[in-house]
Amino acid sequence: MAEQRSFLARALWFVVVGWWATPVLVNVAWFLNVTVVGIPIGIKLINLVPTALTLKEPRDLDAEDGGSQHGLLLRAVYFVLVGWWASLLWANLAAFLAVTVVGLPIAIWMFGRLPYVTSLYRF
Incomplete structure (x- = not known):
């Protein structure tokens, strides 16, 4: 697992x-x-959003309980049916929350989850 920055x-x-x-x-x-x-x-690029936002390093899923990522076919079908529009709404809501001081922590959390909302990619 990559070491997180301070x-x-x-x-x-x-x-x-x-x-x-x-x-x-x-x-x-x-x-x-x-x-x-x-x-x-x-x-x-969407999978890189958490790193671009706060330099967050990806987790090593093989070392954790969850095992590995979802299969590529499932992720592709999810993206076509749900991910493309849900992640656009998710990202815009996160951007809206980011301009408020109170909403900033929620926005950072939401941007960190954007890869999963888009294509079930666990970051």
Whole structure:
């Protein structure tokens, strides 16, 4: 499992870079998702949102109780039926909450869950 950076480093990253880079990343990813050819890159960018926001490192799922990721076929079907629209709503709600001081912790939590809402990718 990758070692997480210190809280201070992650907070500083969020204040200097993460707050503005994450919406740019999400919009670029959604532009790519609109094009059929760009979907793989768009999904990969969405999976990077927690790292772009707060430098959060992915978990090592094999070492945890949950085992591994869901199968690719299940994740693809989920994305086509639910993930593409649910994650767009989820990301916009998180962005709205991020502009309020009270909603900021919830927004950070929501952005951290965006890969799962999009394609059942456990980050």
